[in-house]
Amino acid sequence: MADKKNPDKKRRDDEPSAKGAPEQGAPAAGDARPEDAQPGAAQPDAAPDVAPVDAEAAASADGIEEDELTVQDILDAAEREVAEPTSEHLADLKRVTAEYANYRRRTEANRVVEKERVTGDIVKLLIPILDDLYRAEKHGDLEGDSAFATIAAKLRSSVERLGxxxxxxxxxxxxxxxxxxxxxxxxxxxxxxxxxxxxxxxxxxxxxxxxxxxxxxxxxxxx
Structure with missing residues (x-):
């Protein structure tokens, strides 16, 4: 039975003991649990599962093409370039070919000149002997099959083979x-x-x- 002398006592007992404190059995504001969320209410975004990146694995992946490049790959690329050369490479090829042809001509010409120079230095030493043979021939000393005439013929034949x-x-x-x-x-x-x-x-x-x-x-x- 209510206290007739103090009617406000019951009302005060029914109010919370502390202002702002939750009623007994009710969860605090910070203690909200996921299962108590209202259906359809927006949920906080969950952090995505991100696998850690292995820097060494990434570097290896970047070098896969280079590591897998074989000698056959290089040869195939060279064959494709030969079969279908670009205009730039074709111009380079023509230039190199012309330079090589000029080099061969110069080398051959220099070789012939050098050969004649060396041979000339040797033959010049024999010219005085040839002069003696010429004078002997004018005096008739090389007639017949004499030994002197045979030696003269061999010497002249040898220098003629030298040019x-x-x-x-x-x-x-x-x-x-x-x-x-x-x-x-x-x-x-x-x-x-x-x-x-x-x-x-x-x-x-x-x-x-x-x-x-x-x-x-x-x-x-x-x-």
């Missing part, structure tokens, strides 16, 4: 580029300057003039 050729004979037209005139002799028998006598035979080694022929020149004369 040595002689020039300068009586009756040849006089050419100042290959003949050296040591004397001029007027003659009514010629109509142009002509070799009348040869003092020294001239020699060519290939296309190189080793020595000009020293000759007596017959010049036309009215008398």
């Amino acid at each position: 040595l050729t002689s020039f300068g004979a009586v009756g040849d037209p006089f050419d100042p580029t290959m003949h050296e005139a040591i004397f001029q002799m007027p003659s009514a028998d010629v109509e142009m300057e002509t070799v009348g006598d040869v003092a020294e035979t001239g020699y060519y080694l290939g296309s190189t003039l080793l020595r000009a022929a020293k000759v007596v020149v017959q010049v036309p004369s009215d008398g």
